[in-house]
Amino acid sequence: MYLLRLALASLANRRFTALLTAFAIALSVCLLLAVERVRTEARASFASTISGTDLIVGARSGSVNLLLYSVFRIGNATNNIRWDSYQHIAKDPRVKWAIPISLGDSHRGYRVLGTTGEYFEHYQYGRRQHLQLSQGRPFADNPFDVVLGAEVAEALHYKLGDKLVLAHGVAAISLVKHDDKPFTVVGVLQRTGTPVDRTLHISLAGMEAIHIDWHNGVPARGAGRISAEQARAMDLQPAAITAFMLGLNNKIATFSVQREINEYGNEPLLAILPGVALQELWSLMGTAEQALFVVSLFVVLTGLIGMLTAILTSLNERRREMAILRSVGARPWHIAGLLVLEALALALAGIGAGLGLLYAGIALAQGYVQANYGLYLPLAWPSAHEWTLLAIILGAALLMGSVPAWRAYRQSLADGLSIHL
């Protein structure tokens, strides 16, 4: 169509402004799509922080709170649960496996998780992936073995055989350290992109050993102190743990087991379904995620308004162009069509370049983002949802293009063939 040729030639004549305008649209489109992709992936990755676990059991509090401290290492348990309660439930015939976890200590800001060998065997994340060791072995009989999450090992530069001291409590700077009982790094886990990466794993016996001479939350002094060697010889069976995870033989039993635990007579317990609690938690964070989306929508709107401004300001200096076109037979609707096509061309160029930027950015950042945030950004074709967004942007550009088109239409009717300088 000849009008398109004219529109493109006229744009090429103003290529600097046109390029800037298209670039602004490209950046905004790229931002919107990037936010969309990260949002989708973050949601998927969040939902796969833990998988394969049917129930998480802790002291009675809120389900989000239990999920936060047991899976995300955020916040603290309100209370512990007794070892015999754990034993009782773990022995239930419907239970396939049980992982006890004990929290409360830290090392340079990273949380320490006391658990058993079951953890390495049964804990799953993502698409039912098991934990893998990148170096060393799981902790064994020695209570002072520690297995590091990938991020802990990398950030603190620990290697196998290094000794480290745990701190009491979970504050970043802790005044009370378990410096009489150092731990030895025996293994490092592979990166998972989940909070496991930021965790130090020790055995329940180790957890018990460092607290064995503590009374009322303070360490014993003088003769009351028990050395690491003495502790080794003692019974290190814990009296209480923080929470435990359950895998069941049959998923159908999940609700009945959950109800029984919640009605457990000897101690107030709470059992949650991880998937349900994750969803509850995500709905809390969803507001921030939606705010991000709305902000990027407004950035796109800003890009389009930039285009509108550029076209509108060009109108006055292009009255001559319009009058010449009118004198060679262009009708007012041709003039209007020319401006709509111009807006369309700018928007299309912007969307194309925006997609280009997005894919270049993903290709460049993919490895880094996955390694550091555990987010896998696929280099895939736009999804149906993304196509819809792009179509809406194009529609909005057309709508905006109709504003200068209408003005030019009026203007060319009023100016007729007279050329204004």
Add this chain to the structure above:
Amino acid sequence: MGQALIELEDVTFAWPGQAPLLDIAQFRLEAGEALFLKGPSGSGKTTLLGLLGGVNRPGQGRIRLLGQDLASLSQGARDRFRVDHTGYIFQQFNLLPFLSVRENVELPCRFSKSRAARASQRHGSIDQAAAHLLEHLGLNQPGLLARRAGSLSIGQQQRVAAARALIGQPELVIADEPTSALDADTREAFIGLLFNECRAAGSSLLFVSHDQSLAPLFDRHLSLAELNRAAKPREA
């Protein structure tokens, strides 16, 4: 007298609520004629050209182009009628600077089927028609057709504009001060070329200018200030 190409009878024009700008009892342009119309500023020149182009409608009276009453046509039909039968040359900056010389010359054929048809009929194709006209107007340098129109000198641009007005042999060519940006030597040469090509195409020429010295070159000359009873010439 045969049928006139342009015929105005008792035509008046005024913007709503304002004093009349134009009031012409009678005006005729015969077919094949080259008419010089002296039109200083304030004589109603822009208004007259707007009426002849069908952009404005007269308040009273009748304007006929090729026997067709313009007022009886719709806006769209007037636009079509204009490009089918009239070629325009303006004072300067006539061309779309971002198109090639060839594309500029061929513009009327893009918007008028009948001019495209006549151009191809006479010269074989629109491209050949454009090349032929440019050559006759003295623009035969190699590679010129493909150059950006904006890169040409003013004199060359005016000749390209003339070629554009003449392509597809419109019955009427309206030239509005086409020589005012040219110097005295090129001015007469330009008018000579324009005459030749109008004759070759069988087009009538309505040449509007304030420069009385050009008048003797034409078949006939009129003064718009005298023709227009509503004129308020600024030159006292």
